[in-house]
Amino acid sequence: xxxxxxxxxxxxAHWHTLTGYKLFWPVFIIAGLAFCVAVDTYGFVxxxxxxxxxxxxxxxILTVSLNxxxxxxxxxxxxxxxxxxxxxxxxxxxxxxxFPAGAQNLLFPLAILAGGLGAAFVxxxxxxxxxxxxxxxxxxxxxxxxxxxxxxxxxxxAVGGPRGLLGMEKLTTLPWVFFxxxxxxxxxxxxxxxxFGRGVLSIREDEIASDLMxxxxxxxxxxxxxxxxxxxGIAGGLFAHxxxxxxxxxFDILKSTDILIMVYLxxxxxxxxxxxxxxxxxxxxxxxxxxxxxxxxxxxxMLVLLMIYRPRGIMGxxxxxxxxxxxxxxTEKLWRQKKKEAPDASA
Amino acid sequence: MAYLFQQALNALQxxxxxxxxxxxxTMVYGILTMINFAHGDLFMVGAFFCFLLAVYLELSFxxxxxxxxxxxxxxxxxxxxxAYKPLRNAPRVSAIITALGVGLFLExxxxxxxxxxxxxxxxxxxxxxxxxxxxISSLQILVIVLSLVLMLILDFVVQRTKAGMAMRAISWDxxxxxxxxxxxxxxxxxxxxxxxxxxxxxxxxxxxxxPVIDPYMGIMVxxxxxxxxxxxxxxxxxxxxIGGFILGAVEIMVAAFFPSTYxxxxxxxxxxxxxxxxxxxxxxxxxxxxx
Numbered sequence: 200x201x202x203x204x205x206x207x208x209x210x211x212a213h214w215h216t217l218t219g220y221k222l223f224w225p226v227f228i229i230a231g232l233a234f235c236v237a238v239d240t241y242g243f244v245x246x247x248x249x250x251x252x253x254x255x256x257x258x259x260i261l262t263v264s265l266n267x268x269x270x271x272x273x274x275x276x277x278x279x280x281x282x283x284x285x286x287x288x289x290x291x292x293x294x295x296x297x298f299p300a301g302a303q304n305l306l307f308p309l310a311i312l313a314g315g316l317g318a319a320f321v322x323x324x325x326x327x328x329x330x331x332x333x334x335x336x337x338x339x340x341x342x343x344x345x346x347x348x349x350x351x352x353x354x355x356x357a358v359g360g361p362r363g364l365l366g367m368e369k370l371t372t373l374p375w376v377f378f379x380x381x382x383x384x385x386x387x388x389x390x391x392x393x394x395f396g397r398g399v400l401s402i403r404e405d406e407i408a409s410d411l412m413x414x415x416x417x418x419x420x421x422x423x424x425x426x427x428x429x430x431x432g433i434a435g436g437l438f439a440h441x442x443x444x445x446x447x448x449x450f451d452i453l454k455s456t457d458i459l460i461m462v463y464l465x466x467x468x469x470x471x472x473x474x475x476x477x478x479x480x481x482x483x484x485x486x487x488x489x490x491x492x493x494x495x496x497x498x499x500x501m502l503v504l505l506m507i508y509r510p511r512g513i514m515g516x517x518x519x520x521x522x523x524x525x526x527x528x529x530t531e532k533l534w535r536q537k538k539k540e541a542p543d544a545s546a
Numbered sequence: 547m548a549y550l551f552q553q554a555l556n557a558l559q560x561x562x563x564x565x566x567x568x569x570x571x572t573m574v575y576g577i578l579t580m581i582n583f584a585h586g587d588l589f590m591v592g593a594f595f596c597f598l599l600a601v602y603l604e605l606s607f608x609x610x611x612x613x614x615x616x617x618x619x620x621x622x623x624x625x626x627x628x629a630y631k632p633l634r635n636a637p638r639v640s641a642i643i644t645a646l647g648v649g650l651f652l653e654x655x656x657x658x659x660x661x662x663x664x665x666x667x668x669x670x671x672x673x674x675x676x677x678x679x680x681x682i683s684s685l686q687i688l689v690i691v692l693s694l695v696l697m698l699i700l701d702f703v704v705q706r707t708k709a710g711m712a713m714r715a716i717s718w719d720x721x722x723x724x725x726x727x728x729x730x731x732x733x734x735x736x737x738x739x740x741x742x743x744x745x746x747x748x749x750x751x752x753x754x755x756x757p758v759i760d761p762y763m764g765i766m767v768x769x770x771x772x773x774x775x776x777x778x779x780x781x782x783x784x785x786x787x788i789g790g791f792i793l794g795a796v797e798i799m800v801a802a803f804f805p806s807t808y809x810x811x812x813x814x815x816x817x818x819x820x821x822x823x824x825x826x827x828x829x830x831x832x833x834x835x836x837x
Contacts, residue, residue, distance in 0.1 A: 275642065328818070331825055332825040335780065336821055338581075339817070340822075343815075344818070349810075350807075354811065452765065453765075459646065463643045495657070495658075496651060496654045499649075499650035499651040499654065500647070502647035503648060506640045506647065507644070510633060
């Protein structure tokens, strides 16, 4: 009888989280997608605002995917703009040169996917040096990679060289951005809380120790780099078809710095932090636009102050409840209860 | 042959500038194990200081050089005190991000104050000697000799003086050295002053050699100098000098024999390969990791 009662009480205690948790995401996704489609069809939000929303989405994809490497795996990659460039060029070349003019809208997701796959392949190549080099030296490898991509693109005349690439139709619409953003957040969030994700975290904490604990560090690194660069490529493809013009200079180290700022503003190793960081940074840049060039003076200053007074960013190493798996929430709750019952044992 | 010699001279000029900047990176890294990404922008500030002093105060070469070094060194110390010191015990990545932020701030602040590229006047008499088919300008000689003199002074300071000994000691072990009565904060400030001062001097020389300066000039040169420091083995002062000359030579030779747009590509590819083959640089030592 008492076990029945305990089970009932447990159910009652978790009821709120269970429902709130289970229903929030489906409702949010459907409502969001419906809103985006409605905006796209009826256009009751003006185009400037739509463009900002599109940039917010693209920046979320970039930030979340970079957070997998820089936050969860604890490496310092500065080459994210390079992956983005690969995705942008692959997707744009496909839509401009290969796809028939009539079927652009239908084939657009394919182009984006191809851009992501291209970037993923390059990410695989960058993962190989990460077996031997770590920390600052790996940062330099990724930096060198970013510069190499830019330099190669500038030297290939078939893709426009330094002049860049023109002729993309405006295929990036709000629903597509929403779809890819949701997909990237979903995939990376699930990856991080999976068995593989624990491997990623263990590399951040101590690579040699995790190797000894039979984590296949090479495999983990390859998958992390491939997934991260895949989504960077997707963001690149979306970016190219939102702006309808790309050139190699857009994807230089300054772009990487932008993404890094969003990651560290939001906080490392936090999905919700990445989203917050990307949203705040993108919108703040737009709000401060009247300041002209002084906003570019103000932003880095803010970053420095943030690092001094809150070095882990807004959400660093913490996660919003909505992104934490139920399993972890329950464990945490039980642990707290235990601590309350026997405070001496844990101290 | 003459062509080759001519290019070697150009390589020496560019290499000495890279080496001077690389020294700043490597000194700060050696003592704080932190990459000061704002260093390339301090180099840019050096060029702008030189412009201000030469145009508005109409100073001649030597006072301009001295005040540039002094000004940039002071700026470096102020940045260290305000931005980096509070983060000395924070996660290393925070310090790197702060450095990136400081760099962006310097770039954009300069851009906001001076939106157009500036032209540095010739501060020294420009004469060109021709030996056979090789032409040597007084500026080239000046840049090379001055860099070498500055590097020799630095080497003397680090190897032979008490402050230099303290610097080497701090980079060797950060916990014991303060217990031995070494004033760590003062030594770190001194390191920043010397490193950024050299960067400022490099900025001025770069401005004299390639007279058009703009707020973003520090980015590419800064990264190249950083590569030099890594190639030589970051944290190693002599390695930074060697790395600077190697990178200068590679860049000039690539530009001499291939289309010059391939220059960055070859430089970075070399870096890429070097890091895979010898990840700790030419003179650096591998650090064994402990669990």
